[in-house]
Amino acid sequence: xxxxxxxxxxxxxxxxxxxxxxxxxxxxxxxxxxxxxxxxxxxxxxxxxxxxxxxxxxxxxxxxxxxxxxxxxxxxxxxxxxxxxxxxxxxxxxxxxxxxxxxxxxxxxxxxxxxxxxxxxxxxxxxxxxxxxxxxxxxxxxxxxxxxxxxxxxxxxxxxxxxxxxxxxxxxx
Numbered sequence: 001x002x003x004x005x006x007x008x009x010x011x012x013x014x015x016x017x018x019x020x021x022x023x024x025x026x027x028x029x030x031x032x033x034x035x036x037x038x039x040x041x042x043x044x045x046x047x048x049x050x051x052x053x054x055x056x057x058x059x060x061x062x063x064x065x066x067x068x069x070x071x072x073x074x075x076x077x078x079x080x081x082x083x084x085x086x087x088x089x090x091x092x093x094x095x096x097x098x099x100x101x102x103x104x105x106x107x108x109x110x111x112x113x114x115x116x117x118x119x120x121x122x123x124x125x126x127x128x129x130x131x132x133x134x135x136x137x138x139x140x141x142x143x144x145x146x147x148x149x150x151x152x153x154x155x156x157x158x159x160x161x162x163x164x165x166x167x168x169x170x171x172x173x
Contacts, residue, residue: 050077118152126151 018025025031050058057063064078065071072078130148134141142148157165 050074121153123151123153123155126153127155 013026017027017030025034050063059081061067061081064074064081066073126148129136130142135147140147
């Protein structure tokens with residue numbers, strides 16, 4: 001009988017460690033741990049409520065400090081926001097040099113492509129258009145309306161021009 005009573009008591013204590021009448025744990029260590037956790041939860045209750053707010057409201061500066069007086073309400077969150085802003089500025093500063101380099105390369109590449117596209121157009125095409133003396137669609141004279149526009153192309157140098165540029169170059173021998 002004593003043995004059955006001991007097993008029933010053991011099974012009871014395995015599943016029952018809280019006294020609903022006194023609203024406390026039977027074990028003193030569990031009760032002190034619970035009281036300690038309860039105090040921590042009460043202290044962090046405001047931050048938990050802030051985390052449940054919408055992100056735009058939770059990150060607003062008015063919850064961290066009073067805008068009018070400048071009194072800090074939540075120094076930990078304010079410190080975190082200031083640190084994030086500082087890191088963002090540092091990251092941006094590191095990328096500025098790379099962006100400038102990329103911009104210069106892009107400008108050089110764009111100028112080279114424009115030069116190549118102009119070089120594909122024959123200067124003879126401009127000469128054929130202007131040799132008529134009038135605009136083919138409107139029949140206006142070129143001289144009256146400032147047309148035709150200046151050509152982007154360059155005429156190919158003639159034989160004498162090539163000879164003169166070769167004569168101007170210092171010989172390497």
